[in-house]
Amino acid sequence: MGDKLEKAVDAIIQKTEVGKIEWKRTDEELLRKNPFYYHYMSNSDMAIDGINNYIAPYKEGYIYFTNQVADGYREIAIQPSYNADITVLSTGRSSKLRTLEETIKNELDNPDDFIESLFD
Numbered sequence: 689m690g691d692k693l694e695k696a697v698d699a700i701i702q703k704t705e706v707g708k709i710e711w712k713r714t715d716e717e718l719l720r721k722n723p724f725y726y727h728y729m730s731n732s733d734m735a736i737d738g739i740n741n742y743i744a745p746y747k748e749g750y751i752y753f754t755n756q757v758a759d760g761y762r763e764i765a766i767q768p769s770y771n772a773d774i775t776v777l778s779t780g781r782s783s784k785l786r787t788l789e790e791t792i793k794n795e796l797d798n799p800d801d802f803i804e805s806l807f808d
Contacts, residue, residue, distance in 0.1 A: 693777045697764060697784055700751060700777075704744075704791050709751065711792045714743040724767060725752070728774040734763070742792050755789055762789060 703709040715738040719726045729736065740755040749768040755761070762785035765776045778785060 696766070697778045697788070700764065701784065701788050701791065704788065704795070707795075709744045709746060711742045711744045711753070711795060713738060713796065714741045714752075718743065722767075722770070724772070724774055728752075728765065732763070753785075753788065753792060762786070764788065 700709060704711065714736070716736050719729060719736065734754050734756060736754075737757070740757050742753040744751045744753075746766075747768075749766060749770070749772065752763075752765045752767070752774065754763050760781050761779070762781065763776060763779045764785060765774050767774045
C-alpha cells in the first residue's frame with residue numbers, strides 16, 4: 689500500500705503543476721462544516737492558521753495539505769467523498785511534500801499575472 693500512496697502523492701504534484709487540481713486556503717470554518725475534517729485535525733493536533741492549510745476539491749472528494757510551519761511537518765491526506773473518512777497519504781519533511789507546497793503557493797501567491805495586468 690505504501691508504494692500506491694507514494695504514487696498518489698506524485699500524481700497530485702503532477703496534476704497540480706498542470707492545473708488539473710486547484711487549491712485554496714482553508715480555515716476553521718471547514719472544521720464546523722465537515723465533521724470528518726474536524727476529527728482528522730483534532731486527532732493529529734494540527735493547527736489551522738488560514739495560511740498554511742489548503743484544500744482542493746477532486747472528483748467527489750477533497751485533498752488536504754497542511755504545513756505546521758513551526759516544525760516544518762507537512763501532511764497530505766484525501767477524503768474520497770464528503771461522507772468518507774480521511775486517509776493520510778504522506779507525512780513528514782520529505783522533499784516531495786515541500787515541492788507540492790511550493791507548487792500550491794506558486795499557484796495561489798504568484799503575483800506575475802497581477803503585475804502584468806497593471807501594464808494593460
